[in-house]
Amino acid sequence: MLFLFRSNSILFDAKAELGEELMILTSGYFIYEEELYRGNKLDSFVEAQYSSGNLESLVPHLSGCYMAVIVDGAKKKALVIQDRWGSYPLFYCQHGDELLLGDDYRDFIDRYRDLKVDISAAGQLVSFGYVFGNKTLIDGVFEFDSAHIHRLSFNEGKPIIDSAKYWTLYYSFDRASLETASARYAELWAHRMDIFAAELKGTAKPVIIPLSAGMDSRLVAEAVDRRGIAQYNFTFGAGPNNHEILTAGLISRSLMHGMGQFNLYLSQEGFESFKQDGPVSYRITTGHFAEKNLWFAQKMRDNCDFMLTGHLGDFMAGDHLKSRMKLWKSPDEVVEYIVKFKSTSACKKLFYSSPSFKDAIYEPLRQRLPDDCDLINSYMRWNLGERQRRLIIRSIIAEKHSELPLMLLPFCDYELFDFYTRLPFELLLNSRLYRHAAVKHIYRDKPLMYRTKVNGHAMYPPFQGIIGEYYKKLSDLIERNTGGIKGSYDYSPEINWKEEAIDYVFPEGFPIEWLREELLPGYSRFLYALSEFTKEYRTNQQ
Numbered sequence: 046m047l048f049l050f051r052s053n054s055i056l057f058d059a060k061a062e063l064g065e066e067l068m069i070l071t072s073g074y075f076i077y078e079e080e081l082y083r084g085n086k087l088d089s090f091v092e093a094q095y096s097s098g099n100l101e102s103l104v105p106h107l108s109g110c111y112m113a114v115i116v117d118g119a120k121k122k123a124l125v126i127q128d129r130w131g132s133y134p135l136f137y138c139q140h141g142d143e144l145l146l147g148d149d150y151r152d153f154i155d156r157y158r159d160l161k162v163d164i165s166a167a168g169q170l171v172s173f174g175y176v177f178g179n180k181t182l183i184d185g186v187f188e189f190d191s192a193h194i195h196r197l198s199f200n201e202g203k204p205i206i207d208s209a210k211y212w213t214l215y216y217s218f219d220r221a222s223l224e225t226a227s228a229r230y231a232e233l234w235a236h237r238m239d240i241f242a243a244e245l246k247g248t249a250k251p252v253i254i255p256l257s258a259g260m261d262s263r264l265v266a267e268a269v270d271r272r273g274i275a276q277y278n279f280t281f282g283a284g285p286n287n288h289e290i291l292t293a294g295l296i297s298r299s300l301m302h303g304m305g306q307f308n309l310y311l312s313q314e315g316f317e318s319f320k321q322d323g324p325v326s327y328r329i330t331t332g333h334f335a336e337k338n339l340w341f342a343q344k345m346r347d348n349c350d351f352m353l354t355g356h357l358g359d360f361m362a363g364d365h366l367k368s369r370m371k372l373w374k375s376p377d378e379v380v381e382y383i384v385k386f387k388s389t390s391a392c393k394k395l396f397y398s399s400p401s402f403k404d405a406i407y408e409p410l411r412q413r414l415p416d417d418c419d420l421i422n423s424y425m426r427w428n429l430g431e432r433q434r435r436l437i438i439r440s441i442i443a444e445k446h447s448e449l450p451l452m453l454l455p456f457c458d459y460e461l462f463d464f465y466t467r468l469p470f471e472l473l474l475n476s477r478l479y480r481h482a483a484v485k486h487i488y489r490d491k492p493l494m495y496r497t498k499v500n501g502h503a504m505y506p507p508f509q510g511i512i513g514e515y516y517k518k519l520s521d522l523i524e525r526n527t528g529g530i531k532g533s534y535d536y537s538p539e540i541n542w543k544e545e546a547i548d549y550v551f552p553e554g555f556p557i558e559w560l561r562e563e564l565l566p567g568y569s570r571f572l573y574a575l576s577e578f579t580k581e582y583r584t585n586q587q
Contacts, residue, residue, distance in 0.1 A: 046070055046135075047152050048116060048123070050144040050197060050204035055118060059145065059156065063118035067092070070116075072133040074450045075109030076458070081244040083450055091115065095124070101194055105211045108459040110451050114146075123197040129212055130430075130456060131191030137206070138186045144197065144204035153186050154585040160185055162552035162582060168405035168559065171571040172392035177409045177431065182578055191430070214426045215418065219467045230464060234268070237458050241353065242272040248350040251275035251304050258292035261355035265454060269353065270300045276353075277345060279307040353452040373420040380410055383427070389571065399558055549576040550583070 049059040057063050069092045074083035082090050091113050094100040100115075104126055112133035115124040123146070125135060138145045138153050138160075145153060154160055163184040166176045179188045189195050192212040198205060245252055252269060256262050256278040269276050278300075280293040290308050297306035373379055384396050384406070395402040413431060414423045455461035549572060551560075560572075 046114070047145070047147040047149075050123075050146070050199070051142060053121060053199050053202050055116060055121060055123070057116075059152070063116060066116075066118045067095075068114075068116040068118070069095075070114040071111065072113075073109060073111035073128070074452070075107040075111045075128070076240055077103065077107055079240055081109075081240060083244075087111070100124070100126075104194055108457075110453060110457040121199055125189050125195040125197065127189055127191045127193055127195075128457070129192045129459065129462075131188065132451070132457070135189045136181065136186050137189060139204070139206075140185070142203055144206070146197070150181065150183060150186060151581065151585045153183060154582060157185075158586060162554075162579065164552060164554050164556075165405040165409060167552055167555060167575055168402060169409060170575055171559070172388050172395075172406055174571055174574075175431070177413050180409075182575075183582075214422075214430055214466065216422050216425055216466050216468075218469060221467075221469050226468065233460060233464060234264070237454075237460055238268040238272065241452060242269070242274060245269070245274045245351060245353075246272075250348065250350045251277050253277050253279070253345055253349045253352040255352075255354045256280050256293040256297055256306065258289050261454075262293075263296055263355075265353055265355035266296060266300065270302050273302060275302045275304050276300065277304045277307065277349065281308075351450055351452060353454070355454050370421050370424065373424075376411060376414050376416075376420065376423070379414055379420055379424050379427075380407060382424070383410065387428070395559060399556075401556055402559055550579045551576060552579050552582070 047058050048063075049056040055063045057068070069088050071087050071091055074081055074087060076082070077090070091100065092115075094103055095115050101124075107128075109128060110130070110132045111126075111128050112135060113124075113126040114135065115126075117123065125146075127133075127135070133148075135146065135148050136150060136153065137147075138157065140157050145156060147153065161184050162182055163176075163180065166180055166182050166184075169176050170182065176182060179190050181188060190208060190210075193208045193210050196207045196209075198207070252274060254262065254266050254269060254276045256266055257280060266276065266278065278293065278297045280290055294306055294308075297303050369382060373382075384393060388396075392402075392406070396406060397403070413427055415426055416423075418426070451457070455465065551572075552575075
């Protein structure tokens with residue numbers, strides 16, 4: 046997808062003038078009035094609502110994982126609509142009197158040879174795995190903001206962008222009893238899963254469900270199985286004896302409509318395959334994370350129509366909400382918390398030892414913390430709006446828009462998501478609502494779904510981090526610099542990061558002090574992603 050806006054003209058593929066045509070380009074799916082739209086049905090709905098003038102007013106009510114671009118050649122204008130999380134990235138660059146819109150960063154480099162890699166953005170990438178805000182690794186190339194409607198038009202022949210935000214994350218901490226909230230959640234969950242099930246049954250194909258030891262993926266797997274829909278499961282772990290693999294296998298074997306479980310191991314051979322996949326072309330604001338999800342979806346796309354996954358993320362802030370967040374007095378304390386708990390080990394050290402590194406991180410991070418709300422909400426907006434959407438949602442979206450549509454629950458179902466934002470403070474604190482709702486109301490007749498081989502007792506949501514965060518598992522495996530983790534036995538030789546680093550290439554101006562040898566294992570996977578991007582950048586500039 047590539048459009049060039051210049052001198053009151055819109056050029057498709059930056060070459061041929063669009064003329065009087067109306068072009069509708071969509072990705073993903075959304076639910077409106079309890080009906081799911083995707084593919085041609087989605088295109089037809091968007092076109093009909095745009096033609097009637099109702100589309101913009103409907104956007105806040107469209108629940109899902111989607112992106113829509115409407116280019117109106119007759120009116121010389123365009124509309125870009127992003128879902129709440131910006132699940133499908135779309136880029137733009139205003140260069141002189143031109144505005145270029147596209148979904149592949151290489152098109153921007155090919156056209157504008159003076160574009161450079163943003164060193165500050167590179168520092169953010171290797172520290173957190175993504176670039177802050179709507180910036181990218183290329184200085185002057187930006188993402189269209191999530192949760193916005195963007196209107197592109199001309200003013201005296203020059204292209205302009207007018208953007209309007211239609212949703213803001215806010216935790217209201219309303220009061221409610223545990224029993225009432227639990228019952229309401231169970232009812233809401235069942236109702237929303239019925240909507241998904243109606244669409245899944247219509248495809249006559251199985252669904253892909255990544256399965257971990259966490260409660261979130263179990264909820265999804267059980268709900269799909271209960272509704273008679275076939276599913277493939279896959280699990281990522283250190284080896285055959287890994288707790289994640291064993292527990293997921295127990296769950297998968299208890300399903301009535303399971304088609305099989307596939308296990309992916311991070312051995313030396315697996316790591317080589319992992320590297321060869323590389324960061325996909327449009328993912329220039331995110332690190333090299335859940336490529337396993339992408340790899341699996343590509344292998345299975347001829348047999349399946351959907352990837353349906355559960356990820357609770359950091360909805361439940363855990364003990365930190367009480368022990369740390371309630372004590373915050375200033376935004377600086379929030380920044381320090383993020384650096385300490387949400388960045389790489391290398392970032393923690395460089396932030397306090399390298400002035401240039403701190404300059405690249407502190408101010409951009411501080412700017413991403415909104416001032417129009419309390420500090421806890423400010424942090425949550427960053428954590429969900431920046432970190433979660435880039436690390437989790439973005440990294441498991443398929444490479445091409447024609448690939449399997451992703452259903453990520455509860456993030457991409459706004460009815461479920463908004464339920465969490467209205468939880469009482471005490472329920473958000475310690476996951477009791479999730480435990481009661483999931484087990485007491487939904488799993489009562491499915492004991493195997495919440496019992497593990499490890500302890501034989503009820504499996505509650507983990508309290509030492511969120512098991513469902515796939516990137517964290519990958520992070521732990523690689524950062525240990527061993528190729529495996531404690532408790533795994535059938536494992537290949539360790540990964541030698543010094544040897545791996547030989548072919549690393551970094552942008553011009555990337556400070557050498559950020560590459561100290563003792564810090565290399567701490568963020569090698571991010572450095573690798575940056576290196577691969579730099580190689581592609583230089584190739585496209587030639």
